[in-house]
Amino acid sequence: MTADELIELAKDPRFIKGIQQYCDNWCERCAFTERCFRFVQKRAMEDEAGFDPTDPEHKNKQMVRTLHNSFELAAEFIERGAAEHGIDIHSAEFQADLEDTDDDHEQCFQAARSHPLTEAAEEYAFAVQEWFDRAGAELEKRIQQAPRSEEIHPDQLQPEDVQDAVEIIRWDQFRAVATLVGILSIEDPEGLLTEHHKGKIKSILLGLDRSLLAWGKVQLLWPQAARQIMHFASLLSELRLWMEQAFPEARDFLRPGFDEASLHVM
Ligand code: SF4
Structure with a gap:
């Protein structure tokens, strides 16, 4: 796909502007794939690559x-943009x-890594990683062996619910770290990015909410692991509280597509 083709594609009115900025990047579970420019562009580029799908290395x-x-x-876009502004990106001055x-960016990045919020998010993410490395196989076995019955109450937890919960936990595990480092390492003295950051933080907060619920399902299946799971829940709850305090308006942000769609339903 050429840069001009990409520009043409971006003009398609079916796309919801900015939807991909505030999602969880879980395209396999997203209801908006056909309205997302990033998804359609990625699919077009993958199709263009045209590898044999039976090749095990295909992906x-x-x-x-x-x-x-x-x-x-x-x-190419950087070159074009620079040329439009009369900037020679190959000049020695520009390179300096x-x-x-x-x-500067390296310093900001290091400051963001050692920010208390990032450290809290990392503590949770690495503790969960260590637990899955140690206990993941046992959990998987328990999910496989859990009874599945049509006779039980429909509200009762089924093995696939726990499998789903595990996938959610794993998907969200490192997202807060990545987003916080991204946000905290950008200097924004004039607050120009504040609105954008609220949307990013909202997406993370929603991930923390669903991870907490997901851990509850894992605990129902494996009550003997309750002590460890309660520890994760407490780390998550603390992180959520601190993020809500640091970004008090984040939950009010309306994410294009996702929140607008739910408002229409209401
Ligand atoms: S909006 Fe949906 S399809 Fe687009 S990148 Fe995010 S998760 Fe993927």
């Missing part, structure tokens, strides 16, 4: 090709400025 090859094409397109910016 990896496709990902590498798609990434390569994305970098090429990004480079870029190096200074890299140093």
Whole structure:
């Protein structure tokens, strides 16, 4: 896909502007794939790569090709944008400025990594990682062996509910860390990004909410692991509280598509 084709595709009115900025990136579970520019673009690039789907390496090859094409397109857009503003990105002066910016960014990145919110998110994420490394196989076995009966009450937990809960926990495990580092490492003295950050934080808060519920389901299946699970729940609850205090208006943010759609239903 060329840069011009990409620009044409972006004009398609079916796309919800900015929807991909505030989602959880879980496209397999997303109801808005056909209205998401990022998804449609990625699919078009994957289709274009045209690898044999029976090749066991097909997904990896496709990902590498798609990434390569994305970098090429990004480079072309940077060149075009710079040229429009009369900037020569190959000049020594520009490269020197870029190096200074890299140093500044590295400092901001390190500050973001050691921010108390990021540390709290990391503590949870790595504790969960350690637990799944140690107990994941046993949990999987318990899910496989859990009785599934049509006779039990429809509200009763089924093995697939716990499997789903595990997938949610794993999907959200590191998302808060990545988002917090991304947000906290950007200097925004004029608050220009504040609104955008609220949307990002809302997506993370919703992930924390559903992870808490998901841990509750795991605990119902495996009550003997309650002590450890309660520890994760407490880490999650603390993180959620601190994030809500740091970004008090985040939950009010209306995410394009997702929240607008639920408002229409109401
Ligand atoms: S909005 Fe949906 S389809 Fe688009 S990137 Fe996010 S999860 Fe994927």
